[in-house]
Amino acid sequence: MIGDMLHEAWSAMGANRTRTFLTMLGMVIGVGAVILMLAIGQGAQKRVEDSIASMGSNLFIILSGSVTTGGVRLGGGATPTLNAADAQAISELSSVSAAAPMVPGSAQLVYGPNNWGTQVTGTTPSFLTVRDWGLSAGFPFADSDVRSATQVVLLGQTVVQNLFGDEDPIGKTIRINNSPYTILGVLAKKGQSLDGRDQDDTAVVPVTTAQRKLFGTRFGGSVRFIMAQADSDDAMPRVEIAINELLRQRHRIREGAEDDFTVRNMTAMADTAAETAQVMSLMLGAIASISLLVGGIGIMNIMLVSVTERTREIGIRMAIGARGNDILLQFLLEAIIISVIGCFVGVLVGVGGALAVELLAGMTVLITPISIITAFAVAAAVGIFFGWYPARKAAGMRPIDALRYQ
Amino acid sequence: MNTPVIHIEHLFKEYVTEAGAVPVLKDVSLTVNQGEFLAIMGASGSGKSTLMNIVGCLDVATSGQYLLNGRDVSTLTGDELAHLRNQVIGFVFQGFNLLPRVTLEENIALPLIYRGVPRAERLARANALLDRVGLGAHNRSRPNQISGGQQQRIAIARALVNEPKLLLADEPTGNLDTKTSYEIMDIFSELNQRDGITIVLVTHEPDVARYAQRLIRLSDGRIVYDGAVAHAGPEHLEPASS
Ligand SMILES: Nc1ncnc2c1ncn2[C@@H]1O[C@H](COP(=O)(O)OP(=O)(O)OP(=O)(O)O)[C@@H](O)[C@H]1O
Ligand SMILES: [Mg+2]
Numbered sequence: 001m002i003g004d005m006l007h008e009a010w011s012a013m014g015a016n017r018t019r020t021f022l023t024m025l026g027m028v029i030g031v032g033a034v035i036l037m038l039a040i041g042q043g044a045q046k047r048v049e050d051s052i053a054s055m056g057s058n059l060f061i062i063l064s065g066s067v068t069t070g071g072v073r074l075g076g077g078a079t080p081t082l083n084a085a086d087a088q089a090i091s092e093l094s095s096v097s098a099a100a101p102m103v104p105g106s107a108q109l110v111y112g113p114n115n116w117g118t119q120v121t122g123t124t125p126s127f128l129t130v131r132d133w134g135l136s137a138g139f140p141f142a143d144s145d146v147r148s149a150t151q152v153v154l155l156g157q158t159v160v161q162n163l164f165g166d167e168d169p170i171g172k173t174i175r176i177n178n179s180p181y182t183i184l185g186v187l188a189k190k191g192q193s194l195d196g197r198d199q200d201d202t203a204v205v206p207v208t209t210a211q212r213k214l215f216g217t218r219f220g221g222s223v224r225f226i227m228a229q230a231d232s233d234d235a236m237p238r239v240e241i242a243i244n245e246l247l248r249q250r251h252r253i254r255e256g257a258e259d260d261f262t263v264r265n266m267t268a269m270a271d272t273a274a275e276t277a278q279v280m281s282l283m284l285g286a287i288a289s290i291s292l293l294v295g296g297i298g299i300m301n302i303m304l305v306s307v308t309e310r311t312r313e314i315g316i317r318m319a320i321g322a323r324g325n326d327i328l329l330q331f332l333l334e335a336i337i338i339s340v341i342g343c344f345v346g347v348l349v350g351v352g353g354a355l356a357v358e359l360l361a362g363m364t365v366l367i368t369p370i371s372i373i374t375a376f377a378v379a380a381a382v383g384i385f386f387g388w389y390p391a392r393k394a395a396g397m398r399p400i401d402a403l404r405y406q
Numbered sequence: 407m408n409t410p411v412i413h414i415e416h417l418f419k420e421y422v423t424e425a426g427a428v429p430v431l432k433d434v435s436l437t438v439n440q441g442e443f444l445a446i447m448g449a450s451g452s453g454k455s456t457l458m459n460i461v462g463c464l465d466v467a468t469s470g471q472y473l474l475n476g477r478d479v480s481t482l483t484g485d486e487l488a489h490l491r492n493q494v495i496g497f498v499f500q501g502f503n504l505l506p507r508v509t510l511e512e513n514i515a516l517p518l519i520y521r522g523v524p525r526a527e528r529l530a531r532a533n534a535l536l537d538r539v540g541l542g543a544h545n546r547s548r549p550n551q552i553s554g555g556q557q558q559r560i561a562i563a564r565a566l567v568n569e570p571k572l573l574l575a576d577e578p579t580g581n582l583d584t585k586t587s588y589e590i591m592d593i594f595s596e597l598n599q600r601d602g603i604t605i606v607l608v609t610h611e612p613d614v615a616r617y618a619q620r621l622i623r624l625s626d627g628r629i630v631y632d633g634a635v636a637h638a639g640p641e642h643l644e645p646a647s648s
Pocket of ligand 2: 454455456
């Protein structure tokens with residue numbers, strides 16, 4: 001019986017191919033848009049989550065200057081108040097697994113005829129712990145290198161790529177700002193940071209080397225900022241308070257006076273970023289859903305026209321014994337078939353579109369089975385929902401009125 | 407005593423239009439027994455089709471009683487009426503009312519779909535009927551590929567596919583030439599005589615009416631003659647205009 005009904009619905013759709021096609025197109029575009037938008041949204045979300053994971057966990061950044069009304073007063077720590085000893089002291093706090101002083105700056109790296117400008121950061125070996133960053137080759141510099149400010153360097157993958165190509169860089173000497181540095185190791189690949197920077201486009205030297213030789217900081221032993229890692233998520237609030245107290249003490253800040261530093265909970269900021277990404281992803285999906293709704297209304301519209309056009313046919317069927325439900329099912333099936341086939345093609349279009357976006361625009365896209373299953377469920381629901389009213393209308397006709405209809 | 411196939415008492419029908427209620431059938435009473443062959447004549451607008459539609463369960467009376475095989479039709483649900491139209495009544499329309507998109511065999515088989523008969527059996531029965539109405543070779547044609555007379559045969563075949571006890575035909579030869587009309591009427595005669603099917607047929611043509619045994623003459627919504635065709639006077643057999 002249902003097989004006969006499907007056959008009937010199919011031949012009715014075939015009888016008006018152009019219209020069936022156009023109605024389906026509405027569904028195809030709707031579903032395609034939802035799949036594509038979800039793929040882009042979830043791709044962006046995944047990218048954010050990946051860069052958060054690459055940032056290191058339970059992370060604090062301590063900057064020079066205080067947060068007053070309107071953000072960090074001394075942007076980026078223009079008047080440095082932090083030094084490597086602060087970092088050392090922080091690392092000795094309980095529940096702090098590591099802390100690293102950071103002295104970043106840009107520099108020109110030269111190897112043979114090759115030349116590459118990048119960010120060079122002076123820090124201590126703790127840096128690798130804080131950032132959960134391993135080496136893909138070689139070995140890190142030691143605390144003794146920091147003590148004696150040796151001219152050694154760790155290179156990020158992008159820098160290696162640009163200076164060495166396929167050549168093995170370990171043990172080679174490059175010139176940084178015209179001074180020779182020995183390459184000890186190569187950092188593992190990290191990918192993009194939250195703000196879209198290439199984290200592998202970097203070089204790392206001992207903090208003392210950066211301070212005394214590379215950048216010659218205005219204030220002797222000062223550092224731009226400190227990165228610290230708590231040993232667990234639960235310890236974060238406690239550690240934040242402890243760092244605050246410690247630094248106020250070390251900087252001899254009187255009761256009631258303003259801090260000359262700022263402690264930022266990076267994990268909390270990352271959570272916010274992740275949430276934002278998720279909301280964006282949902283919003284993209286929601287906007288695309290509107291086109292699905294429009295597609296559904298298109299189905300309803302066409303089904304209403306179809307019911308009116310086929311009033312006589314409905315009358316004939318009723319006159320020879322079709323029940324209301326037979327007619328209802330017939331029109332409902334047509335609507336469902338249109339929406340499900342439309343959905344199927346829409347999924348293909350959406351997936352194809354997403355791959356094209358990834359390939360052409362270089363955006364990260366993510367297609368999950370859930371979004372495809374959801375699209376099918378929604379399409380079937382749209383078919384039933386928007387097919388119901390026209391089908392009901394057909395089934396509710398009186399046989400004699402339907403037969404007389406001109 | 408046998409239950410009459412059709413038993414109508416004091417039936418009234420009025421149509422509600424913008425201009426108000428238009429009475430069309432005015433106190434019609436009629437009993438038709440199993441195996442009868444009845445012709446209904448009357449001027450255009452006298453209410454013949456209205457009566458046929460009510461008898462065929464396509465429309466309902468405004469008041470009065472209609473018992474079909476002893477059951478009061480006004481108490482039945484929509485699905486029960488659909489069941490009667492499907493299996494008890496065969497209806498042949500003046501305008502054939504075939505589905506244009508569908509092949510002839512499928513047109514004939516259509517009522518069987520709503521009875522849940524499997525496709526193979528449906529087509530077998532449809533083809534048997536196609537042979538019976540002399541169109542066996544046309545099973546795969548569509549309605550617009552055959553003549554009016556042939557379409558009417560298909561419509562008759564469709565009405566017969568569920569082996570109804572009652573066959574209703576509203577001007578089945580109205581659109582056909584004389585020769586074709588006689589061929590169609592021969593089919594009706596055979597159905598009545600050989601298969602014992604009760605037939606009620608509306609016509610304007612005295613020659614067609616003579617195939618029946620009994621004649622009903624409607625005039626302005628009332629029955630003005632009810633008796634044997636053989637005894638009907640010329641005024642009751644005259645074609646049009648009252
Ligand atoms: N749906 C309707 N609404 C209003 N009036 C109607 C409707 N159907 C029929 N009528 C009126 O009822 C009267 C009887 O119509 P009916 O179709 O029964 O006549 P008939 O005897 O079959 O005529 P004909 O020989 O021309 O087919 C006519 O006056 C017609 O105008
Ligand atoms: Mg009529």
